[in-house]
Amino acid sequence: MIQIYTGNGKGKTTASLGLIIRALGRNHKVCLIQFMKKNFEYGEIQFLSKQENLDIFQFGTDKLIDPNNPSEIDFSEAEKGYEKVLECIDSNKYDLIVIDEINVAVSWKLLPKEKQLEIFRLDTKSEIVMTGRYALPEVIEKADLVTEMKEIKHYFNIGINARKGIEF
Amino acid sequence: MIQIYTGNGKGKTTASLGLIIRALGRNHKVCLIQFMKKNFEYGEIQFLSKQENLDIFQFGTDKLIDPNNPSEIDFSEAEKGYEKVLECIDSNKYDLIVIDEINVAVSWKLLPKEKQLEIFRLDTKSEIVMTGRYALPEVIEKADLVTEMKEIKHYFNIGINARKGIEF
Numbered sequence: 001m002i003q004i005y006t007g008n009g010k011g012k013t014t015a016s017l018g019l020i021i022r023a024l025g026r027n028h029k030v031c032l033i034q035f036m037k038k039n040f041e042y043g044e045i046q047f048l049s050k051q052e053n054l055d056i057f058q059f060g061t062d063k064l065i066d067p068n069n070p071s072e073i074d075f076s077e078a079e080k081g082y083e084k085v086l087e088c089i090d091s092n093k094y095d096l097i098v099i100d101e102i103n104v105a106v107s108w109k110l111l112p113k114e115k116q117l118e119i120f121r122l123d124t125k126s127e128i129v130m131t132g133r134y135a136l137p138e139v140i141e142k143a144d145l146v147t148e149m150k151e152i153k154h155y156f157n158i159g160i161n162a163r164k165g166i167e168f
Numbered sequence: 169m170i171q172i173y174t175g176n177g178k179g180k181t182t183a184s185l186g187l188i189i190r191a192l193g194r195n196h197k198v199c200l201i202q203f204m205k206k207n208f209e210y211g212e213i214q215f216l217s218k219q220e221n222l223d224i225f226q227f228g229t230d231k232l233i234d235p236n237n238p239s240e241i242d243f244s245e246a247e248k249g250y251e252k253v254l255e256c257i258d259s260n261k262y263d264l265i266v267i268d269e270i271n272v273a274v275s276w277k278l279l280p281k282e283k284q285l286e287i288f289r290l291d292t293k294s295e296i297v298m299t300g301r302y303a304l305p306e307v308i309e310k311a312d313l314v315t316e317m318k319e320i321k322h323y324f325n326i327g328i329n330a331r332k333g334i335e336f
Contacts, residue, residue, distance in 0.1 A: 001323060001328075001334075003178070005179055007318070009315035009316065009317075010171070010183075010313060010315050011173055011179060011180075011183035011186075011315045011317065012179075013186065014182070014183040014184075014185075014186025014187050014190065015178075015179035015180075015182040015183040015186060015317075016182075016186070017182075017185065017186030017189055017190070018179075018181065018182025018183060018184070018185030018186045018212065019182050019334070021185055021189060021211075021212050021215045021216065022182065022185070022210070022211040022212040022215070022333065022334070022336070023211065023333050023334070024211075024215050025210070025211030025212050025213070025214035025215030025216075025333075026211040026214070026332060026333035028333045042190070042193070043189075043190040043191060043192075043193030043194040044186065044189050044190040044193050045193070046193035046194070047189045047190070047192050047193030048189065048193075095333065096333075096334075127334055140320060140321070143321060144321070144323045144328075145178060145321055145322050145323050146319075146320035146321040146322075147177035147178045147179045147317050147318065147319060147320065148177065148317075148318040148320050149177075149179065149183075149315050149316075149317055149318075150175070150315065150316040150317075150318050151314075151315060152308060152314035152315065152316050153308070153311060153312070153313055153314040154313050154314075155169060155312045155313050160169075160312075164194060165190065165191045165193075165194035165196045165263065165264075166169075166187070166190070166191070166264075166295055168190070
């Protein structure tokens with residue numbers, strides 16, 4: 001099954017993190033592949049990197065990406081991330097594979113959409129979760145489960161900045 | 169700040185679980201209070217119950233609640249859960265307090281809505297997260313952050329049952 005968490009609201013990556021710990025609680029093998037997040041210092045990564053049965057792979061740089069003008073390395077990191085996705089699916093060793101922010105990587109054209117759609121054609125027993133806003137209509141159409149996280153209200157809009165331990 | 173995750177889509181409880189591990193990754197003290205979930209066997213609880221810096225309290229019974237005809241014990245468990253919420257907020261020892269399914273407990277009138285609204289009037293430095301579909305308009309209005317998890321597509325609708333390690 002392939003699950004998608006998209007939309008402009010908070011909770012997409014955190015929902016996938018919750019799925020990871022639920023799976024770990026069942027002694028399932030889990031893989032987390034993150035696009036556009038390398039070297040970022042996240043509370044969840046500090047916690048998860050100590051867990052058994054979980055492999056984490058990050059791709060990207062420690063710089064913010066300009067969606068209108070991505071660097072060469074942004075493209076090559078996205079491509080490497082995609083190759084890791086294929087490798088993890090192909091390995092057949094994971095019960096759950098979370099592909100974090102792949103929807104954004106495709107929307108920003110760091111990764112051709114055909115590559116994301118190719119994942120839907122692979123034969124696998126792994127549960128696959130894809131996160132990130134801007135999921136393409138074709139992706140939504142092909143997925144088995146889609147949740148849109150819709151922002152109703154956010155304190156960022158009243159000038160509160162991202163807080164350590166809460167937002168990252 | 170008070171965050172609300174509501175709506176009919178998947179990802180509300182799992183998003184709060186993600187927030188919990190992010191906070192634990194920062195060595196924050198966390199408290200998870202679950203309404204209507206006692207004795208249920210969840211993968212996430214099996215995992216989280218082994219973690220330091222996290223206290224878990226469950227209220228409810230191991231039976232499903234009939235929203236049109238709740239039992240006496242459903243009301244008394246909801247009341248006990250609410251007292252635990254007040255106690256945890258009052259203790260000032262938690263950075264994050266997750267109150268899982270309180271929106272449903274209030275919507276099903278196991279807990280008077282005034283009690284949920286009272287939480288917004290308390291003076292606390294804890295980040296508070298409330299989950300569950302059917303959040304009341306007054307709750308949404310008072311909250312600092314609200315995400316609606318909107319179901320776009322769900323495999324339950326095509327006859328797939330809840331799967332261990334994925335849904336629970």
